[in-house]
Amino acid sequence: MATQGIERIPDSLGYLVLTDDGAVVSSGGDLENDESLANKLCKMVHTAVGIPVTSDRRDTFKRLSVIWDDFMYIVTVSNQKIYVCKKKYVPQDPVLT
Amino acid sequence: MGCCFSEEEEPDYGPVNPNERTPLINPPSNNQQTSNHERTNSTNQSQQKGDEQSALTRILHRNAREVIDVTADSQTLQQSEYHDRQRQYSNRLNMVIADSGRQPNYNKPLPQGVTSAHTVLSAPPVSAADVQLITNATDKASKFIKDIKVQHKEDLVASFGVP
Numbered sequence: 519m520a521t522q523g524i525e526r527i528p529d530s531l532g533y534l535v536l537t538d539d540g541a542v543v544s545s546g547g548d549l550e551n552d553e554s555l556a557n558k559l560c561k562m563v564h565t566a567v568g569i570p571v572t573s574d575r576r577d578t579f580k581r582l583s584v585i586w587d588d589f590m591y592i593v594t595v596s597n598q599k600i601y602v603c604k605k606k607y608v609p610q611d612p613v614l615t
Numbered sequence: 616m617g618c619c620f621s622e623e624e625e626p627d628y629g630p631v632n633p634n635e636r637t638p639l640i641n642p643p644s645n646n647q648q649t650s651n652h653e654r655t656n657s658t659n660q661s662q663q664k665g666d667e668q669s670a671l672t673r674i675l676h677r678n679a680r681e682v683i684d685v686t687a688d689s690q691t692l693q694q695s696e697y698h699d700r701q702r703q704y705s706n707r708l709n710m711v712i713a714d715s716g717r718q719p720n721y722n723k724p725l726p727q728g729v730t731s732a733h734t735v736l737s738a739p740p741v742s743a744a745d746v747q748l749i750t751n752a753t754d755k756a757s758k759f760i761k762d763i764k765v766q767h768k769e770d771l772v773a774s775f776g777v778p
Contacts (some may be wrong), residue, residue, distance in 0.1 A: 522732045529768060530736075538725045580727045581735050585746055594735040595728030601734040603676035 524601055531589065534602040536560055544588050556602075559584075559593055563600050635704055 521544050525534050532547030540560030545551055567578050582593040589595040593600060692700075729735050 523735055524736055527737050559688065564723070566724070576726070578728075580729055581738070583741055585740070590740060592736050592740070594732050595725050596730065596732040596735075597728065598725050598730075600725070601736060603734040605740070607740065609740075609746075614677070 522601065524603060527603055527605075530603050530605055532604040532615070534600075536602070538598055538599040538600070540600075543599065543615075545567065549602065555591075559591065559602055560600060563593060563595060634701075635707075 521533070521535050524535070525544075525546050526534070526588075527533070528600055531538065532549035532552075533545065534542060534549045534552065534556055535544040536556050536559070537543055538560075540557050542551060542553060542556050547599060562584070563582065565584055569579070571577050571579055578595070580594065583605055584591040588607055592603045592605060595601070
């Protein structure tokens, strides 16, 4: 399976590999067979792909982070597939004010 | 019997030219078998009423009869036939979609994306300051979108040359 080793990401709570129409290719951990999340994230990715990030319209986002209070989904696109990783969210630097 | 072929009777059952409506199981022989079974069952029922063992056997028989083993009876498909059929069916589907005037609802293809998903996903998360920035910006945006109101100024339809 072309998971690109994302099942071995340190401190990962779960992962998903999706096709461009949101079908689950591979999954594990908390996200095992989570098709409803897969559909939601797939819609988000297709929306995000349409948003220009630079003046060159071919440039698209590199990483999409969906951050909750204590966990987050990190999404990226590679080789026509959507890769999702669920991780614990630990803020990198203390929030000022 | 709630089988896939119970409703529509197709004249071309022969496996000569299989299409998407060709039944996987040959219906006439099965139906006959079923009715025979039912007849013997009903006579058995009256004779051995109260016999628990026979009741259990009957249930077992009924279940065995209702199981449809598609693989046992279907014609085997060659690897290349799968592709032929896939092409054939998708062509038909496209024809139907084109006729009905509906647009095929396909998403745009994804971009090539990053080369190594693993690296991108293992990278440290975005900084709290960035999260704060985005949260504030979206809060403001949603607040202002709510405040948008239409103000009536003048008629949208103007008449020219009307005395």
